[in-house]
Amino acid sequence: MGVKIDPLKCTACMACELACGYHRDDAFALLSSCIVVYRTRDKKDYFGVILKQEEDLVIARPExxxxxxxxxxxxxxxxxxxxxxxxxxxxxxxxxxxEAGPLCRQICPVDAIYLD
Ligand code: SF4
Ligand code: SF4
Structure with missing residues (x-):
């Protein structure tokens, strides 16, 4: 079981990234986060979320x-x-x-993060 992201619900608000950095460092340390929002320069309004797991990268894109x-x-x-x-x-x-489980899931405002 791991964290998954629904790319069609995600709004790239970055709350999960901040929350994960906080979970790691007790501060809003983005470089410590294992879930990250990314954008590309070549495509306007295009974004996705990457999550690092032990053996995999989970990449949620609009596709x-x-x-x-x-x-x-x-x-x-x-x-x-x-x-x-x-x-x-x-x-x-x-x-x-x-005890309450993944902080990123709890904080996502659009329920784009789930466990699977
Ligand atoms: S908190 Fe939810 S909506 Fe915001 S970037 Fe993360 S997955 Fe996307
Ligand atoms: S569950 Fe979410 S907040 Fe917790 S370590 Fe994983 S990505 Fe970071």
Whole structure:
């Protein structure tokens, strides 16, 4: 079971990114977050969310949800370059220390984050 994102509900508000950084560092430290909103320069109003798990990157784009093995991304098979900085971050621990479960899920204003 892991965190998943519904890209068609997501509004790129970044609340999950802030929440995850807070969960990691008790501060709004975006660089500590394992869930990240990204945009591209070449496509207007285009965005997605990337989540780092132990063995996979979960990439939610308007086209759909994609799960990539981290080894494949490291070898250059990961497609877009925005995924690569995620490899240095800690993996999602499902907010194991929280009784209420994933903080990102709790804070998402449009219920775009779910467990599957
Ligand atoms: S909190 Fe929800 S709507 Fe906001 S960026 Fe994260 S997944 Fe998208
Ligand atoms: S479940 Fe917790 S550790 Fe995982 S992405 Fe959400 S806030 Fe971050």
């Amino acid at each position: 759909g949800l994609e799960v990539k093995r981290i080894g494949a991304v490291e070898e250059g098979g990961g497609g877009d370059a925005s995924a690569k900085p995620m490899l240095l971050r800690e993996a999602c621990d499902l907010c194991a220390d929280r």
